[in-house]
Amino acid sequence: MAKELFHTHRALIGFDEHGIPTVIAPAHNHKTDGDGRPAPTEAEFTSDYRQAVAAYRKTFPSRQEVQEKTPDPAVRDLLSYAGEKGIETPFDRFDLQKPHCTFGLAGTCCKVCNMGPCRITEKSPRGVCGADADLIVARNLLRSAAAGVAQHGIHAREVILSLKWAAQGKLDFPLIGKQKIRDTAAAFGIKTYRRPTRKIAEDLADILLQDLSRTEPEAYQTISACAPPERQRIWKGLDILPVSAYHEIAEAYHRTGCGVDGDWRNVMQQFLRCGLAFTFSTVLASGIATDCLFGVGDRVTSMTNVGALKEGFVNIAVHGHLPTLVSAIVAAGQSEEYQAKAREAGARGIRFYGICCSGLAAMYRYGGVIPLSNAVTAELVLATGALDLWVADVQDVFPAIMDVADCFRTRVVTTSDSARLPGAEHIAYDHHHSNIGETEAIAGEIVDRAIESFRNRKNVPRHIPEQEIEAEVGFSVEYIHRRFGSMRPLAQALKDGRILGIVNMVGCSNTKVPYERDIVEVAETLLKHNVLILTNGCASYPLMKLGYCRKDARKLAGSTLSEFLKPDLPPVWHVGECIDNARSSGIFAGIAGELETPLRDLPFAFSSPEWGNEKGIDAALGFRLMGISSYHCVEAQIHGSANVIHFLKEETKTTLGSSMIVNVDPAALGEQIVSDMLEKRKLLGWSTPETLE
Known part of the structure; x- marks a missing residue:
């Protein structure tokens, strides 16, 4: 029997002028919408969301619009150059995908079983098995979240195993983060007194691995040791504490299978469990292991952008997320032995460049690793013709890079069994990491390939835009303590209004918006309102x-934030790679501890304006689970389910103290963040711009 009214007993869901799902009336037992009209039936809502998706599609830019609106002149230059040379880019391929599938964008296409695929329309409101739009959207969202946990989970596994094997001597790496090992072990209740650092590190790695992979339910020690007690009570009350990351991935795929879980709300409960597993076993645990093995690093000044590419050197790009082999490759390439080999080949030396997170993790630890680009414009970096070797491990490595690499005879080497590229040479750890003891030799072989490639590429044309600039990077919790003595000065500046609020701005870039524009416009809006980023x-x-x-960018900030930043702090603090969301969380938690105030009550926010992959779903969810709302310029694939929309954008305000906010206008999104921060300050009785003298 069809439901009489689709919106009874909860808030009415509608769509704004750009097709973004929004709450248009508060929850109550209503038979009408907010204007007194009858609430739409299920069929009417289905028609509405399809019209909304059509409106949302109209906001997607063309390649030409990207070239006109992207804020980086180097990207504009390279897009023009690529067009002249007939080089295809993600923006070209995005155009060729138009019009994007309505059912895919709405999340209402189900291809779980071979009786489908099924899609939800006015004519067919149920799939073959009887799954409705709510269940299909929830299933698809959970599967994407589980994929995100798996991706960062593999990252976590490799770096935690590297820590353990270094402690055992199987991997010939020093434990650089000795103090981090002892401090973290103490938080986990691991005995440290009169024990060798290696033994402590091994015990710590074992606990992190247990939380990552256990099957038998036990206490989730990373959560017990690191999460605020107030949050732990909430999660326990909601029954969303995970067994382990691996278990929750398996459970997610199990319950979304054909004929298993038919309750969309139960599916969304598993979605929350995946968010916790992602946060604590794949992000935080990765960060702990990386800092313990490779050191926390320090604030440094780095050059960035493609103008930092220099001709005459053996130029090596590291692309991906796994730090173990990258660290050995950089060490080999920076050694005098390999610098001499490069000079013998006619080069001035060897230089390293970073694409995505491998470069970000390396730049403030080793020095001389220059960040150039995220994944979406990796092909444009290759189109400079300046790279001799491209080293790719896992995640955010688009297969299309091979086409551009072939054009410019750039050698590509893949280094993970998880991720191969047709046409690339594979020099890697095997599936079982049985050759982990050969890390130094593997790294040396890869650098040799770069020198060989340099010899063979001397006549390849180069096109390097001139833009390069300095950036301050490496703002860890430890750096803040060294700089200020504790978190107290930062907390006090937040309380007294010199800092209006703090935003963690992260995420991928997305071809659904003009490349990098939304990130920049949100940031500019926040800074002028004295929001630290x-x-x-x-x-x-x-x-x-x-x-x-x-450092001189503080002139872009409002007056009180600018004054706080004197003499040498930038208004945007770069904390590291994507797993270093854990560092931002640590900064938030440190401030909350100083102020003795729950995270949910403080003027904090998470923003991923242009997020684009499965990990982005989990990253935002992780902060919402901590009580910190997330703000975006692109929508998740949820248009088709009013219940899932309500769950994410309204219901979690009560259960978690946070919600998901989407606005395709980046300046308006920034203003919304500021407005919400002002409201939190008022509730705390803190000063606002109106009350500051």
């Missing part, structure tokens, strides 16, 4: 490239 991962690239991470 933390950044990491792919979203940090435009903020670095366009000068927001420079």
Whole structure:
């Protein structure tokens, strides 16, 4: 039997002029919408969301619009150059995908079983098995979230195993983060007194691996040790504490299978569990292991953008997320032995460049690794013709890079069994990491390939835009403590209004918006309102490239924030790679501890304006689980389910103290963040711009 009214007992869901789902009337037992009209039936809502998707599609830019509106002149230059040379880019391929599938954008296409695919329309409101729009949208969202947990989970596994094997001597790496090992072990209740650091590190790695992979339910020690008690009580009350990351991935795919879980709300509960597993076992655990093995690093000044590419050197790009082999490759390439080999080949030396997070993790630890680009414009970086070797491991490595690499005879080497590229040479750890003890030799072989490629590419044309700029990077919790003595000065500046609020701005870039524009416009709006920005991962690239991470960028901030930043702090603090969301969380938690105030009540926000992959779903969810709302310029694939929309945008305000906010206008999104921060300040009784003298 069809439902009489689709919106009874909860808020009415509608769509704004750009087709973005929004709450248009508060929850109550209503038979009408907010204007007194009868609430739409299920069929009417289905028609509405399809019209909304059509409106949303109209906001997607063309390649030409990207070239006109992207804020980085180097990107505009390379897009023009690529067009002249007939080089296809993600923006060209995005245009060729238009018009994008209505059912895919709405999340209402189900291809779980071979009786489908099924899609939800006015004519067919149920799939073959009887799954409705709510269940199909929830299933698809959960599967994407589980994929995000898997992706960062593989990252976590490799770096935690590297920590363990280094502690055992199987991997010939020093444990650089000795103090981090001892401090973290103490938080986990691991005995440290009169014990060798290696033994402590091994015990810590074992706990992180248990939380990542256990099957038998036990206490989730990373959550117990690191999460605020107030949050742990909420999660326990909601029954969303995970068993382990691996288990929750398996459970997600199990319950979304054909004929398993038919309750959309139960599916969304598993969505929340995946968010916790992602946050604590794949992000936080990765960050802990990386800092313990490779050191926390320090604030440094780095050059950035493609103008930093220099001719005459053996130029090596590292692309991906796994730090173990990258660290060995950089060490080999920077050694005098390999610098001499490069000079013998006619080069001036060897230089390293970073694409995505491999470069961000390396730049403030080793020095001389120059960040150039996130994944979406990796092909444009290759089109400069300046790279001799491209080293790719996992995640955010588009297969199309091979086409451009072939054009410019850039050698590509893949280094993970998880991710191969047709036509690339594979020099890697095997599936079982049985050759982990050969890391130094593998790294040396890869650098040799770069020198060989340099010899063979001397006549390849180069096109290197001139833009390069300095950026301050490496703002960790430890750096803040060294700089200020504790978190107290930062907390006090927040409380007294010199800092209006703090935003963690992260995420990928997305071809659904003009490349990097939305990140920049949100940032500019926040800064003028005295909002301090933390950044990491792919979203940090435009903020670095366009000068927001420079010391003199404080002139872009409002007067009180600018004064606080004197004499040498930028208004955007670069904390690292994408797993360094854990560092931003640590900064938030440190401030909350100083103020003795729950995270949910403080003027904090998470923003991923242009997020584009599965990990982005989990990253935003992780902060919402902490009580910090997330703000975006692109919508998730949820248009087709009023219940899922309500769950994400209204219901979690009560259960978690946070919600998901989407606005395709980046300046308006920034203003919304500021407005919400002002409201939180008022509730705390803190000063606002109107009350500051």
